[in-house]
Amino acid sequence: MDDLLAARLQMALSLGFHIIYACIGMVMPFFMAVAHYKWITTGNEIYENITKAWSKGVAIFFATGAVSGTMLSFELGLLWPVFMEHAGPIFGMPFSLEGTAFFVEAIFLGFFLYGWGRFNKWFHWFTGVVVGVSGLASGILVVSANAWMNSPTGFDYVDGQYLNIDPIKAMFNDAWFTQALHMTLAAIAATGFAVAGVHALMILRQRNIAFHLHAFKIAATFGGIAALLQPLSGDLSAKDVATRQPAKLAAMEAHYHTQRSAPLIIGGIPNPKTKTVDFAIELPGMLSFMTYGSFDAEVAGLDKIPEADQPPVPVVHYAFQIMVGIGGFMVLLALTLLIAFRKREWFQKKWFLTLFALATPLGFVAVEAGWTVTEVGRQPWILQGIMRTKDAVTPMPGIAWTFYLFTAVYISLSLVIVFLLKRQIQMVPRLYDVQPSTKPV
Numbered sequence: 001m002d003d004l005l006a007a008r009l010q011m012a013l014s015l016g017f018h019i020i021y022a023c024i025g026m027v028m029p030f031f032m033a034v035a036h037y038k039w040i041t042t043g044n045e046i047y048e049n050i051t052k053a054w055s056k057g058v059a060i061f062f063a064t065g066a067v068s069g070t071m072l073s074f075e076l077g078l079l080w081p082v083f084m085e086h087a088g089p090i091f092g093m094p095f096s097l098e099g100t101a102f103f104v105e106a107i108f109l110g111f112f113l114y115g116w117g118r119f120n121k122w123f124h125w126f127t128g129v130v131v132g133v134s135g136l137a138s139g140i141l142v143v144s145a146n147a148w149m150n151s152p153t154g155f156d157y158v159d160g161q162y163l164n165i166d167p168i169k170a171m172f173n174d175a176w177f178t179q180a181l182h183m184t185l186a187a188i189a190a191t192g193f194a195v196a197g198v199h200a201l202m203i204l205r206q207r208n209i210a211f212h213l214h215a216f217k218i219a220a221t222f223g224g225i226a227a228l229l230q231p232l233s234g235d236l237s238a239k240d241v242a243t244r245q246p247a248k249l250a251a252m253e254a255h256y257h258t259q260r261s262a263p264l265i266i267g268g269i270p271n272p273k274t275k276t277v278d279f280a281i282e283l284p285g286m287l288s289f290m291t292y293g294s295f296d297a298e299v300a301g302l303d304k305i306p307e308a309d310q311p312p313v314p315v316v317h318y319a320f321q322i323m324v325g326i327g328g329f330m331v332l333l334a335l336t337l338l339i340a341f342r343k344r345e346w347f348q349k350k351w352f353l354t355l356f357a358l359a360t361p362l363g364f365v366a367v368e369a370g371w372t373v374t375e376v377g378r379q380p381w382i383l384q385g386i387m388r389t390k391d392a393v394t395p396m397p398g399i400a401w402t403f404y405l406f407t408a409v410y411i412s413l414s415l416v417i418v419f420l421l422k423r424q425i426q427m428v429p430r431l432y433d434v435q436p437s438t439k440p441v
Contacts, residue, residue, distance in 0.1 A: 004390055006399040007079040010406050012375070014075055017410045018068040019371055020364055021417075023187035024194075025061035026139045027222070029109075029132030031195065032058055034218050036125050050215045051128075053428060055113060058131065060420050062109055064413060066102070071406070079399065083382050083392035086162050090155050091148045093167040098141040105134035136184065143183045144176040150374070151175035151244050152383050178240045179374070182233045185226045186370060189330055190363025192223020197360025198425065200353040208428050213347060220356065223363070224334035230327055235290065241377075242291040245384065246300040247309060248377035251316035253287055254280075255301045262287040262299035267321060270314045275302075277317075311379045319372035326366040333359055 001009075032054040039047035077084050111119070111127040119127070148154075154170025156163045199216035203209055242249045249255070253265050256275040264287045268280025285295035292299070302310055333355060340346035347353075382389040 001400045001403075003397060003399040004393050006403045007393050008389070010399065010403040011075060011079060013403070013407055013410060014068065014072050015371065015375070016368055017414065018065070018072055019367060021061055021065040021068050022139060022142075023364070023367060024191050025058065025065040026132070026135035027187050027191035028054060028058045028061065028195070029128060029135055030188075031192075031218055031222060033125065033128045033132055035215070036128055038218075040121055040125060044214075046211055046214050049211060050218070052116075053424065054215075055128075056424050057421065059109065059113060060417060060424075062105070062135075064417055066106075067413065068410070069102075071409075075406075078396075078402070079394055080382065080392045081394050083387060086387070087149075087383060090152075090162060090165050090167060090170045091145050094141040094144045094148075094171045098138050098145075101134045101138040101141060105131055105138060108134065139187065140180045140184065141171075143180045144171050144173070146374070147175035147179040148173045149382065150179070150378055150384050152386055157386055174244060175240060178233070178237045182230070182237045182370070185230045185233050186363070186367050188226035189223050189230055190367050192219050192221075192226060193330060193333070193356070193359050193363045194361065195219035196223055197357050200356040201360070202425070202428075204350065204353050204357060211428060216356070217347075220337050223330070224337040227327070227330040227334040231331065234324075234327065239291055242299070245378065247302065247305045247311060248316070248373075249291065250300065250302045250305065251311045251313045251377055252320040252373060254313055254317040255287065255299060256313075257303050258298065258301040260288065260298045261285040261296055262301075264290065268317075270317050272313055309380065311377050316373055316377045319369040319376070323366045323369040323373060326362050326369070330359070330363065330366070 032051055035047045035050040035054060038044065039051060108127045108130040112124065112131055115124040115127060118124075148170050151173045152170075153173045154166040154168070196216050196219040199212040199219065202212040203216065238249065241252075253262075254268065254270040254277045255262060255265070256277075261284060263282035263284045265277055266281040266283070268277040270277050288297040288299055289295045291297070302313070336346075336352070336355065340352060378384055380388050380390070382392045
């Protein structure tokens with residue numbers, strides 16, 4: 001394994017794990033705040049128990065997200081020193097603000113965990129809301145930095161020099177809004193369906209049904225709303241990518257040849273040698289319509305991109321198809337949830353709960369696939385159109401060994417999280433869903 005491949009694999013591995021921790025860490029506080037609000041306004045003790053149970057999950061993912069995020073910061077400097085040397089002064093602002101948001105999140109999470117029975121109930125609830133808002137802001141700022149890599153602005157690139165730096169313009173680059181919106185909705189949908197799936201499984205096993213049913217409804221509602229909005233966000237993202245990164249769009253659709261009335265390709269196996277897609281379903285004119293609003297519009301294919309500047313088509317195409325396929329399934333699940341709120345008996349149906357239990361990991365599979373489209377679809381550029389990935393990697397030898405080390409660390413960290421979460425779920429009957437007379441003080 002050469003150093004460039006090892007560096008890319010290490011970065012992919014780190015981001016692949018961190019994105020899951022970060023998504024849950026920035027979304028679950030909102031679930032917690034809603035349960036807390038319902039307890040304050042209804043006095044229903046189940047919501048208090050749910051809030052306390054979820055707050056432990058928030059603390060676990062905050063800690064692991066902080067650890068993995070810190071590791072990523074080191075990796076950026078360790079693996080990509082050339083990139084950081086030139087790009088750091090330009091897009092350093094969102095990272096600095098992200099650090100501030102993280103600081104606020106940590107303080108208010110401490111307030112929230114400490115505040116039971118000590119603060120005014122509404123101030124206590126407010127501290128939980130601040131945890132969610134600061135976590136969300138932190139995630140959006142990191143995505144803004146990544147969006148700049150896809151749409152580098154805020155400087156003049158002259159003879160290899162980065163001049164006239166404008167960090168505000170760099171932070172609010174052309175891609176930041178669509179990427180931030182898409183990532184935020186993806187995080188909410190993935191976390192919502194994952195949490196709802198766990199509670200659905202507990203209901204199927206007849207464990208603390210009232211507790212898990214109330215929790216299920218809150219998490220599934222978040223996931224369902226985000227899933228219904230996500231196609232609109234995806235449409236905005238596709239139009240934006242078509243304008244700024246035509247090579248990425250062409251790879252997503254395995255669109256090898258420039259043509260008018262370009263079809264939307266569903267599924268299929270791209271063949272880079274013959275420049276064809278086998279076994280695909282084609283919807284005539286739909287790609288033209290979805291990208292430019294006209295069934296007759298011309299869509300640039302990979303034949304307009306020099307081969308040296310083309311991303312690996314099969315990887316991007318498969319990842320995109322997986323993301324869209326799972327997204328479509330989640331929309332159907334959300335519609336089923338809407339019907340369930342009218343037909344209340346569905347919440348007790350085995351088939352309904354089984355659907356949500358099976359969907360537990362799907363949202364995060366879609367998140368990983370979407371992130372693959374974003375990152376691999378930009379290749380061979382680390383900074384779109386300006387700096388190639390191979391020119392940014394560290395000259396330090398032996399990167400493969402750090403890749404092996406980080407792999408071991410992330411796997412160990414994930415096993416610890418799984419153990420802690422499983423323990424929390426098993427402790428529901430003893431710590432949270434207990435009768436008042438036996439409730440621990």
